[in-house]
Amino acid sequence: MALTASIVAAAALGLITVHFVRWLVTEPSLPLPPGPPALPVIGNVHQVPKTFAWRQFAEWRKQYGSIYHLNVFGQHVIVLTTSQAAHDLLAKRGATFSDRPKMFVAQELALKNMNVLLMDYNERFKVRQRLEATVLGQNASSKYLEFQSIESKQLMYDLLMNAGGKGVNIHGFLERTTASTIFALFYGFRIKDAEAPELVNAMQLDDEFSEFVQLGAFLVDTFPALNVLPGPLAPWKAKAEAHHQRQRKLHIGNLNRGLKAPGWTFTKQLHQTVQEENLPISFDELAFEFGTLVDASLDGTVETLNWFIIAIITQDNGFVAKAKQELDRVVGRNRLPTLDDMPHLPFISALLEEVLRWRAVGAGGVPHFTKVESEYQGHRIPANSVVVANHWAVTREEAVFGPDTDSFLPDRWMDGDMLKILPVAGFGYGRRTCPGRFFARNMIWVSMARLLWAFDITPGRSEDGKLTVVDADGCTDGLVMRALPYKASFEPRDENAREVILKDGDTFGEDLPAILSKIGEQLNKKNNK
Ligand code: HEM
Numbered sequence: 198m199a200l201t202a203s204i205v206a207a208a209a210l211g212l213i214t215v216h217f218v219r220w221l222v223t224e225p226s227l228p229l230p231p232g233p234p235a236l237p238v239i240g241n242v243h244q245v246p247k248t249f250a251w252r253q254f255a256e257w258r259k260q261y262g263s264i265y266h267l268n269v270f271g272q273h274v275i276v277l278t279t280s281q282a283a284h285d286l287l288a289k290r291g292a293t294f295s296d297r298p299k300m301f302v303a304q305e306l307a308l309k310n311m312n313v314l315l316m317d318y319n320e321r322f323k324v325r326q327r328l329e330a331t332v333l334g335q336n337a338s339s340k341y342l343e344f345q346s347i348e349s350k351q352l353m354y355d356l357l358m359n360a361g362g363k364g365v366n367i368h369g370f371l372e373r374t375t376a377s378t379i380f381a382l383f384y385g386f387r388i389k390d391a392e393a394p395e396l397v398n399a400m401q402l403d404d405e406f407s408e409f410v411q412l413g414a415f416l417v418d419t420f421p422a423l424n425v426l427p428g429p430l431a432p433w434k435a436k437a438e439a440h441h442q443r444q445r446k447l448h449i450g451n452l453n454r455g456l457k458a459p460g461w462t463f464t465k466q467l468h469q470t471v472q473e474e475n476l477p478i479s480f481d482e483l484a485f486e487f488g489t490l491v492d493a494s495l496d497g498t499v500e501t502l503n504w505f506i507i508a509i510i511t512q513d514n515g516f517v518a519k520a521k522q523e524l525d526r527v528v529g530r531n532r533l534p535t536l537d538d539m540p541h542l543p544f545i546s547a548l549l550e551e552v553l554r555w556r557a558v559g560a561g562g563v564p565h566f567t568k569v570e571s572e573y574q575g576h577r578i579p580a581n582s583v584v585v586a587n588h589w590a591v592t593r594e595e596a597v598f599g600p601d602t603d604s605f606l607p608d609r610w611m612d613g614d615m616l617k618i619l620p621v622a623g624f625g626y627g628r629r630t631c632p633g634r635f636f637a638r639n640m641i642w643v644s645m646a647r648l649l650w651a652f653d654i655t656p657g658r659s660e661d662g663k664l665t666v667v668d669a670d671g672c673t674d675g676l677v678m679r680a681l682p683y684k685a686s687f688e689p690r691d692e693n694a695r696e697v698i699l700k701d702g703d704t705f706g707e708d709l710p711a712i713l714s715k716i717g718e719q720l721n722k723k724n725n726k
Pocket residue numbers: 313314315316333489490491493494495496497498501558559563564622623624625626627628629630631632633634636637638
């Protein structure tokens with residue numbers, strides 16, 4: 198009896214202890230980060246603007262500081278507004294903060310879980326990340342310089358031929374340049390102009406897809422149980438399936454083309470790796486992997502270059518003349534600058550950093566997700582929170598970047614080592630940092646250097662000859678902040694510039710298979726070492 202009583206007492210004590218420990222672990226012992234006051238059920242939904250929400254998110258830093266909390270229909274959203282907070286959580290605690298929020302319609306229905314950007318940080322994702330690094334890492338990216346140089350020469354030629362005088366909307370030329378570089382390396386064919394069906398098709402699908410990733414676009418994203426509804430009551434199902442089929446047709450068609458193309462391609466290289474290493478990636482999945490990379494590469498690169506032109510037109514406080522002086526001193530007037538000149542052209546590199554800061558094209562940030570609860574600076578970050586670094590706010594931190602963060606001031610990158618070691622917000626953070634950043638940087642740098650070396654760039658003129666006004670703040674909403682259409686005029690700076698561009702600027706006669714084979718040889722020689 199005494200033994201039974203002792204056992205009962207011990208069991209009771211044990212249970213109390215377990216409950217106490219569980220309470221300690223699970224009960225919210227720390228407060229949530231501060232944030233705007235929430236209403237029952239809808240939380241802060243009524244305070245979040247329907248468009249350009251990222252602007253309000255950046256504004257809230259003034260009231261709530263470097264980390265704040267929103268409630269969106271019960272979903273915890275943690276917004277990070279300083280470089281330090283973003284780096285501390287998304288990079289230093291990457292093992293915890295590298296998943297993605299569930300976007301039911303986009304990821305599960307429209308893409309059948311085949312889009313790497315939306316995948317959770319799991320083994321499946323890591324296999325793809327490793328594959329991407331073999332063709333997009335810093336070392337691999339150095340093998341594409343010659344081809345990137347050819348495409349940027351073509352850009353100079355196109356602008357010389359088409360964008361002088363009253364000027365034109367040059368977006369299509371920038372789009373062609375990036376797309377052609379990417380499509381050639383991935384699939385073995387170049388893009389002649391912005392009307393090429395391969396490019397038009399990809400851009401249309403990209404626009405269509407962005408509808409699927411708008412916050413609140415589908416109620417079923419918030420309540421996935423609604424997906425059991427039959428077709429007529431669940432119109433998103435047919436819409437997502439039709440989109441999936443269109444994407445599949447495009448990506449499978451491109452992959453087959455890349456595998457059959459003469460010379461080396463990304464598709465051949467990675468398809469071979471998948472087979473040799475017996476990786477668990479089906480043909481469809483591989484096709485979608487390439488499709489995602491192509492989509493991700495176009496927007497960021499094209500829009501960053503486009504914002505650079507707008508900076509030249511609207512923000513010139515002397516930086517254009519300074520850049521031209523540096524170029525003329527180092528490069529002279531008889532050849533285009535090349536990526537080999539980079540170490541000697543620090544001001545051009547400062548321009549690149551400043552445009553990535555001034556107009557980080559993913560202004561609202563790309564959301565991460567955490568499945569486990571954690572603590573930061575005395576605040577509780579609940580399990581299953583969306584965690585997003587607001588790039589607009591992070592890039593406007595005066596304590597980091599100095600005063601006047603809304604202005605384009607490249608000199609802020611010329612002195613002070615602190616900025617040089619900062620993770621660049623524009624490419625995201627930690628284990629989800631953009632894998633295409635080396636490739637993109639080279640492409641943008643060489644184009645920027647050549648544009649400044651070759652042209653005087655001014656706003657375009659209207660039919661009656663008046664200078665048009667370019668709005669540096671006008672932009673589209675969405676995941677990528679695109680500038681609104683504008684006209685710009687590109688006149689060669691001097692006869693030398695015209696001659697150099699004309700000399701071998703039309704590059705469509707180049708032997709693409711030979712160039713690609715050489716890239717493949719160099720890449721694999723290095724990889725095998
Ligand atoms: C200036 C050009 C570019 C910018 C500003 C940019 C920006 C970004 C950002 C902000 C992210 C999200 C990072 C995060 O979640 O924290 C991202 C992801 C990604 N980017 Fe880029 N990107 C650019 C060019 C490229 C290029 C050229 C490629 C491929 C060739 C590429 C492929 C990707 C992919 C696949 C992801 C998804 C990574 C993941 O979810 O883990 N990007 N990029």
